[in-house]
Amino acid sequence: MADAVEPLKARRIYLLLRERILNGDLEPGSRLPGELSIAAGYGISRVTVRRALDTLASDGLIDRRPGSGTFVREGNSVQPIVADLSNVLSHLVEMGRRTGVRLLSFAYVNPPESVAASLGLEPGERTQRSIRVRLIDGAPFSYLVTHVPERIGVTYSEADLASTPLLGLLERSGVVVEEASQSIGATLAGPDVADALGLEIGSPLLSLTRVVWDPSGQGVEHLHALYRPDRYSFHMDLVRTGAVGARRWNPVAKPATAGPEPHKRIIKGPESPKPKSRPVRVSNQRRTST
Amino acid sequence: MADAVEPLKARRIYLLLRERILNGDLEPGSRLPGELSIAAGYGISRVTVRRALDTLASDGLIDRRPGSGTFVREGNSVQPIVADLSNVLSHLVEMGRRTGVRLLSFAYVNPPESVAASLGLEPGERTQRSIRVRLIDGAPFSYLVTHVPERIGVTYSEADLASTPLLGLLERSGVVVEEASQSIGATLAGPDVADALGLEIGSPLLSLTRVVWDPSGQGVEHLHALYRPDRYSFHMDLVRTGAVGARRWNPVAKPATAGPEPHKRIIKGPESPKPKSRPVRVSNQRRTST
DNA sequence: GTTACCTGTATACCCTATAATACATTTCGC
DNA sequence: GCGAAATGTATTATAGGGTATACAGGTAAC
Structure with a gap:
């Protein structure tokens, strides 16, 4: 255009x-x-x-x-997909949206030192690195780079990865996934990512780094994800807890059960269009989001 | 330079x-x-x-x-402040870091429609808008724009705001703060923000929008925050829950009690330097973060 | 040694993005 | 109706950002 x-x-x-x-x-x-x-x-x-x-x-x-x-002009603000902080996408499917994955790269490599360290690998231990792009309704919205220790990576194939979520593959392989730690930041798109996500070089990106451990404390997955903020954002509900003087926010634990009920109360801010109705309280609705 | x-x-x-x-x-x-x-x-x-x-x-x-x-060159990656998702900064103080606030603007305004809608204001109702910059060790890291309904805003002064956290002022004024909803995205710095945060126009920013409600469902604060990702990032620990086939991540609820124990396990990724030691499991340490 | 590849350095050209300026036209408030 | 302020349009001039090219010198692998 x-x-x-x-x-x-x-x-x-x-x-x-x-x-x-x-x-x-x-x-x-x-x-x-x-x-x-x-x-x-x-x-x-x-x-x-x-x-x-x-x-x-x-x-x-x-x-x-x-x-x-x-x-x-009116009617232009695009509503990003709102992801729960658990970062699970199945609710998208429930909402009838067509999702897809493109596998850009699949190889066994010597991981960057930072990845090796966070996974707790032995020196010289190799990882399987995959680069994938996730699509929603044909439009790319995330760029995922994952590292999995080689011995775990070999339990599934390239084709598996192109069709099944990685965590599912890991659990299918008998890996027990129990804990993770993640941090969220922001960056700029470089040439490769910009290309894969259909952006200009220098566009802003949401960045998520997550490390997943099995119960023994052994790292099983290192994920570095980049999201187009216009198509994807993180959302979470908080409650105020703690005694006076030490009050703080805690995330609302969501039920593991999922209903087909769509998100009703979306946070508004400079970043989304305005609903006309007065917001409903969280407790009055079941949030969907599995 | x-x-x-x-x-x-x-x-x-x-x-x-x-x-x-x-x-x-x-x-x-x-x-x-x-x-x-x-x-x-x-x-x-x-x-x-x-x-x-x-x-x-x-x-x-x-x-x-x-x-x-x-x-x-070695030794250049800068460790950002790692904020808990509860986004509370008191642990910074505990760690002996000098924090500060600069109040850039303080006024009563007609809020943008999106803000009015998310706070559930009556048409025409005004808000108190403040713009603040937070500093750590003299370096700015966040740019905060808050809207508070006028009738609540008048219960504290401009000077109060320049010295005390907003939520504290609200609770001091008898407002009961109980629920909030927030979403995290990314944007680019415009001229004003870039100036306030010491960045170039077009630098990437973490963006947080949070709406806080009192128990009746009345909005009491709308926060739009922008963070320098090199100095600030969000962090959270997750556990895997749910039955097979519907497994998902849930945030780890953190105790409200705070100890002086520093963060030991920082997520590594492309975004932080590498520790030499093998990571310790979360459960083995008390995370501090209040 | 030889080769390949890297950074350092210099020149010359292009050309276009940007600025500066001036003027016409439309809209809106008073 | 008048004037302020906005967008539309045109012209000119210049600076300097970007490119292309060539060569010198250093380093490392073989």
């Missing part, structure tokens, strides 16, 4: 503004600051701002009304 | 490479691909790659050895 090549300064502004429009930070229907104000704000010339706006307009994200201003 | 102005394409490569070095994706001591390979990989010329490498070298992140190659 957008022109093949484009000025860089203009493109940066374009990307920034697009971000703010898509995640609802700039509210649909509202007016942007004037081109001159934007130019001043970013310290660039009006011509450059215009180029960015041109692209936005050709994307259908804004309406430009001469004499009046530039407006955010 | 870096030159004031810099080519844009070169700068993008610089930022990308810096990311990968700082979070350990490019391992300390390892050799980068040759300048020509990099150039080919990103589809740019060698001269441009060189400019990026020049900046990295002047940052002290790489060593360039003529005839041999370019190497990632």
